[in-house]
Amino acid sequence: MNAYQPRTDEMHFVLSRVLNAPTLLQELPAFGEVDPDLMQQVLDEAGKFVGEVIAPLNRDGDEIGAQWKDGAVTMPPGFRDAYQAFWQAGWPALAASAEDGGQGLPSVLEAMLYEMLSAANHGWTMAPGLLHGAYECIKHHASDELKAQYLEKVATGEWLATMCLTEPHAGSDLGLCRTKAVPQPDGSYLLSGTKIFISGGEHDLTDNIVHLVLARLPDAPPGPKGLSLFLVPKFYPDGTRSAVHCERIEEKMGLHGSPTCVMRFDEAASQIVGEPGKGLNAMFIMMNAARLHVALQGIGLLDAAWQKADAYSQERRQMRAPGKGKGTGEADLIAEHPAMRRILDTQRAWVDAGRVLAYKTALELDQIKHGAAEAQPFAQRWCALVTPIMKSVFTHQAFHGGSDCLQVFGGHGYVREWGIEQHIRDARVAMIYEGTNEIQAIDLLVRKVLADGGQGMNALLDFVETDLPAKAATRTAAVARIGTLRAVTKQIVEAAPKDAQLPFRVADDYLRACALVLLDWAWLRIDAAVDANTPNAANRWQAPAQALRQWVLPEFQMRTYIIVQQCAAVAA
Numbered sequence: 001m002n003a004y005q006p007r008t009d010e011m012h013f014v015l016s017r018v019l020n021a022p023t024l025l026q027e028l029p030a031f032g033e034v035d036p037d038l039m040q041q042v043l044d045e046a047g048k049f050v051g052e053v054i055a056p057l058n059r060d061g062d063e064i065g066a067q068w069k070d071g072a073v074t075m076p077p078g079f080r081d082a083y084q085a086f087w088q089a090g091w092p093a094l095a096a097s098a099e100d101g102g103q104g105l106p107s108v109l110e111a112m113l114y115e116m117l118s119a120a121n122h123g124w125t126m127a128p129g130l131l132h133g134a135y136e137c138i139k140h141h142a143s144d145e146l147k148a149q150y151l152e153k154v155a156t157g158e159w160l161a162t163m164c165l166t167e168p169h170a171g172s173d174l175g176l177c178r179t180k181a182v183p184q185p186d187g188s189y190l191l192s193g194t195k196i197f198i199s200g201g202e203h204d205l206t207d208n209i210v211h212l213v214l215a216r217l218p219d220a221p222p223g224p225k226g227l228s229l230f231l232v233p234k235f236y237p238d239g240t241r242s243a244v245h246c247e248r249i250e251e252k253m254g255l256h257g258s259p260t261c262v263m264r265f266d267e268a269a270s271q272i273v274g275e276p277g278k279g280l281n282a283m284f285i286m287m288n289a290a291r292l293h294v295a296l297q298g299i300g301l302l303d304a305a306w307q308k309a310d311a312y313s314q315e316r317r318q319m320r321a322p323g324k325g326k327g328t329g330e331a332d333l334i335a336e337h338p339a340m341r342r343i344l345d346t347q348r349a350w351v352d353a354g355r356v357l358a359y360k361t362a363l364e365l366d367q368i369k370h371g372a373a374e375a376q377p378f379a380q381r382w383c384a385l386v387t388p389i390m391k392s393v394f395t396h397q398a399f400h401g402g403s404d405c406l407q408v409f410g411g412h413g414y415v416r417e418w419g420i421e422q423h424i425r426d427a428r429v430a431m432i433y434e435g436t437n438e439i440q441a442i443d444l445l446v447r448k449v450l451a452d453g454g455q456g457m458n459a460l461l462d463f464v465e466t467d468l469p470a471k472a473a474t475r476t477a478a479v480a481r482i483g484t485l486r487a488v489t490k491q492i493v494e495a496a497p498k499d500a501q502l503p504f505r506v507a508d509d510y511l512r513a514c515a516l517v518l519l520d521w522a523w524l525r526i527d528a529a530v531d532a533n534t535p536n537a538a539n540r541w542q543a544p545a546q547a548l549r550q551w552v553l554p555e556f557q558m559r560t561y562i563i564v565q566q567c568a569a570v571a572a
Contacts, residue, residue, distance in 0.1 A: 058123070075257070191268045305347070381456050506567075
């Protein structure tokens with residue numbers, strides 16, 4: 001089956017026609033010269049690189065995989081050459097500041113690049129996926145000395161980076177971290193401990209790897225407030241190797257092209273990043289950036305699965321489609337069968353809505369970095385509330401919606417020949433890492449919505465309602481759903497003090513309800529941008545819009561009903 005190919009014209013349609021990004025970006029002094037033509041050119045070149053260089057490596061990455069021997073990891077054939085071409089062409093540095101060796105372009109272009117990369121070759125993309133977060137972490141928290149040694153190398157992607165959080169006894173509960181950092185007379189620290197599930201902890205893609213490690217000082221209090229962040233490279237500036245060892249790589253369900261490493265630190269000399277006891281504050285920069293990228297992974301992987309299913313449905317003939325009669329000619333295309341059309345149009349609806357939300361979030365990140373003071377509250381609110389929603393729902397849909405795409409192939413989907421089964425295996429882990437989807441739901445409801453009594457969420461809903469296109473045929477239904485979400489938010493706020501477990505029981509339902517309101521808004525924005533001049537508007541845009549309203553949005557009623565019943569039980 002043909003490898004994934006980016007369709008940058010459709011991506012640019014969402015960026016320019018739906019979100020009006022070029023105009024919004026040109027209002028920011030940093031991007032005054034970033035016009036639509038430049039953005040289109042960057043996207044087209046990115047798509048060409050991804051389609052010609054990265055996508056063809058996907059099959060070998062899965063079948064051969066990363067290989068570990070005697071502490072060293074050899075990446076699949078072609079991976080190193082592709083990565084060297086990638087960073088030397090400037091792609092990792094797309095959104096990094098020019099003063100740090102970057103190109104100073106908008107974050108949204110970087111987001112679109114990583115969507116394409118994830119769709120083309122998820123295993124390969126895991127390596128550079130943490131670069132931007134590591135860059136921001138070092139830039140904002142590291143000492144001038146560390147910046148001089150590492151910032152540009154990480155910004156350009158010449159050196160790759162890791163995020164070392166998880167330990168064998170502690171997954172998402174970072175407060176249980178036991179890795180020790182012992183201060184030395186020269187101001188350095190010796191790190192000792194073991195970290196697991198470290199993506200790209202060892203490889204041969206780059207000549208050096210920069211590890212950012214959470215650890216605990218000897219006098220630190222227990223729990224997350226006692227954690228500090230440290231930097232230790234594979235090789236120090238003088239060329240000597242650090243006492244950081246890869247003990248093994250995991251045998252995984254998917255992502256065979258990405259080495260998931262068990263890393264051991266044997267009194268490895270390191271430098272602190274930021275202040276003692278403030279490690280999580282510094283690490284959250286990486287984690288928040290990573291969560292947007294994981295949402296983009298979900299969108300990209302679902303798009304890749306859809307591409308394969310759609311192509312197959314246009315070639316494979318099976319039986320007579322309903323309404324075609326009993327003709328004696330050859331069977332009809334799978335694409336003509338309503339059951340298959342439902343699958344294809346529904347997954348298309350998820351992908352396109354995902355792009356609207358992800359690109360919008362990246363635009364708000366640009367506002368946070370470069371916008372005026374009055375734009376900050378909204379941008380911060382949008383990113384804080386929408387990022388966990390996107391991470392959860394689009395990684396969930398990549399797996400479950402990708403499985404639906406596999407169904408289009410019938411038995412052929414279950415065998416390796418067609419390549420669709422790999423997408424399902426690769427997608428599954430995205431529901432787990434960078435905070436499980438359950439943790440995303442808790443983060444949204446418990447840590448953010450309840451923390452301010454629902455004020456931030458209501459402000460977000462104010463924007464969504466105001467921004468609904470005035471002439472949208474389904475605007476009334478959208479407004480009604482927004483009103484219902486306001487009501488259930490209030491019910492949870494009022495009921496939560498009476499039952500501490502309530503928010504945790506309904507967190508997933510609440511996140512899904514929020515997501516459905518946002519998906520509806522996204523598609524109303526798409527509808528408003530489609531006109532008589534839009535190519536193939538009926539099949540490409542209007543059919544997915546109808547699928548969303550027929551097959552996706554009805555879930556909202558179920559989710560809110562569950563919440564209402566749970567709140568009522570508490571009040572009884």
